[in-house]
Amino acid sequence: MSAEKKHLISSVFWNLLLLSAGSVVCAIGLNSIVIPKGFVTGGLSGVCLLIYYLTGTLSPAMWYFIINIPVFILGWVFISRRFFFYSLYGMIAFSLSLQLLNIGFEINDSFLAILAGGAIMGAGAGIALHSLGSLGGMDIVSIFLNQKFGIRIGTFLFAFNMLLFVFSFGTLDTDLVLYSIALSFVTSQVLDHTLTMFNQRKMILIISRKNDEIAKLINDRLGRGATFLHGTGAYSGEDKKIILTIVHNYQLKRVEEMVFSIDPDSFLITENTFNVLGKGFSKANKY
Known part of the structure; x- marks a missing residue:
């Protein structure tokens, strides 16, 4: 078959x-x-x-x-x-x-x-x-x-x-x-x-001076992709690369440990997402 x-x-x-x-x-x-x-x-x-x-x-x-x-x-x-x-x-x-x-x-x-x-x-x-x-x-x-x-x-x-x-x-x-x-x-x-409940994931935004190193660990250790968003600090005026990644719920603590072990001064924002479609997650239903 x-x-x-x-x-x-x-x-x-x-x-x-x-x-x-x-x-x-x-x-x-x-x-x-x-x-x-x-x-x-x-x-x-x-x-x-x-x-x-x-x-x-x-x-x-x-x-x-x-x-x-x-x-x-x-x-x-x-x-x-x-x-x-x-x-x-x-x-x-x-x-x-x-x-x-x-x-x-x-x-x-x-x-x-x-x-x-x-x-x-x-x-x-x-x-x-x-x-x-x-x-x-x-x-x-x-x-x-x-x-x-x-x-x-x-x-x-x-x-x-x-x-x-x-x-x-x-x-x-x-x-x-x-x-x-x-x-x-x-x-x-x-x-x-x-x-x-079976499709809820965590969307994470990470602001750090060591974003390249953090993004590599997310890719290598968790097998998850990451995207760099480009922003500018409102106070400092510095250009910054912001990491955007989406992980399974059980991977959140591992991300936090990795980020703060590399850069204790990192800024991490976590949001719940209720419908993640694409490779590595769910597929869209086609009626």
């Missing part, structure tokens, strides 16, 4: 694994915590829950499957086939998980339920979105609007959820709607953290 074919099989397996795991985790959060408490989530799953609460017919899993049909037609026409099929698998896996998985959690306090439900659902959605697909729903619509009209994905999802919650005020108890808004906030925070 060729190396390219092995890579393709591995890639497909990995994406399906991420979608399957994300589906199971999200379904557990919904069935075990959110639905028993009567909360409404954001996105298309929130629409399905609202319909389920109002009508009492079918199940959230069946409503999710039905409402996704026109959404997937949109995805088939305007988004890539690979993204469509991965998302189709994710949607089916999520619907089946919703239908079959129901692990009971005895959580009486609503605020604890918000924290637990939001953390579980956010983690599940983040795992799924590390793949080249999605679990269906508004992810497909938001990607379409972003590609077609340049509307930011986060802006669209925020506006859609606000409309959903405003509508919920007329159909559900006010306390439940407010709890649901808090749940959506916790879910989004955990989702963002899950998406960035």
